[in-house]
Amino acid sequence: MAVTRRRLVVDPIACDGHGICAELLPEVIRRDDWGYPIIDPEPVAFGLEGLAKRAVAACPKLALALRDAPVTHGRGGSSSPRPPARPAARTATAGRAGKARRLS
């Protein structure tokens, strides 16, 4: 019964603003003034899941991922962990995002 809706999440450090994702999925992803993707925070609509997967696969920096809600995207700044609720956000793509995160 429980259908997991998934959201697109971008790793802003890995992302280079190629823009392929926005071309594949303009319904969900638009680009800012500098070409970087702005992603609709809502879960991906059922009809678009296939395209969303294609966008994830097409990213040359492996910066895009589909994650189960709730999304913890982009909130790394302050010291605010969410202790008891161990995260749902460990999907098949998490490992790849981890690799792409490598710095310098």
Place this chain on the structure above:
Amino acid sequence: MNQPTGTRSTVTLDPRQAEPAPDPLTLPRLLPGDADPGLEAHFARLGPMPGGSPWVIDEVDAAGLRGRGGGGFPTAAKMRAVAGARQCVVVANGTEGEPTSSKDKALLAGSPHLVLDGISIAAETVGASEAILCVDRAASAAIRAVEAAVAERRQVFADRVPVRIETTPSRYVAGEESALVHFLNGGDARPVFVPPRPFERGVRRRPTLVNNVETFAHLALIARFGADWFRSLGTDADPGTALVTVSGAVARPGVYEVPMGIALGEVLRVAGGHGNAQAVLAGGYAGRWIPGAAVAALPLDPTSLKRVGATFGCGAVAVLGAESCGLAETARVAWWMSGESAGQCGPCVHGLPAIAGALDALVAGDRGRKAERQVRRWLEMVEGRGACHHPDGVAGFVRSALDVFAAEIEHHRRHGPCRPSAGVLPTGRSAGGWR
């Protein structure tokens, strides 16, 4: 250039009591002023250090202690998240990259043993196998004090979990939790894209408790005197005292220990303000401008500041005098903040200079209302789009400037730039490396 340090006073301010008594139940709690910072005097003032135990977490919970680095997250919840994990790590964050704040440096220099007590008690309580105290490598007085204190403790007794001191790069974002953990793991002191969060997998991939150094100091006192004692000052929502750094247009800039909820006007009065503040920047460069007219009766605590759309942050209060231009100050700081980006995320790398440039246009009175619309659009565009909160902080800070200095913007639009900025807000440190 113009660091807020220098001849700083470290004063304690209690509205109920004129002069500080040696009784630890009154102010000063954290900073005993000119008292000997040595271990013997420390224990004579506060009594011996209690051991760690699950009781400590419950008492910290009952005390309502929240993080004092800016995040304001409940400390007990963070402790519970790592407690009992095998070989977890405790990190005390004293990096204090915010130029308008010097309370962590003052605390480390003035009460090193209180911070070390807190680290020790917390480490024992959560069963940590490692404890690290991080200090900005430019903060030489603080480093000297904690190194001497650690050496002294090794001679007199052994902390169950010895504390190691690490010095960190002098960069604004180096103290961000994930950046600090990345640095301690041998990487750059730049934020990483989370999850996992440090409490899940931090230093050496172990669950890691990261707290501000002031938080540990409060913890050391709560473990000694209990939650009720802690709550005897402050408000119900924000119990206890706080270290605040007052800088700018006041006669006595410095670090003050105040009860949470004290009127901001009272703090400025004690720091030698002239009562004619044009505006006050609360919470540093990720904080918000507050118009001078609203300052007098505004209670200084996280809950009250949030209610008026401001932030308490790390407790920094910078006063803009009547003679300074808030718009020019904001533009200058926006440029500095843009240079302090870790340079990793596109929206931050491109957005912050764009915002600062548009602020320059507002200062010059160049493109009028169009420039303001452009800034507001870019503020929205960068918000929430970095791996860390750096762009969010800049966005909140700049947006508050547009609101608070609206009349100033209009004046610039009509009459062009005003007198050159006196440079009230410190931006002295130059950008250095990340290791």
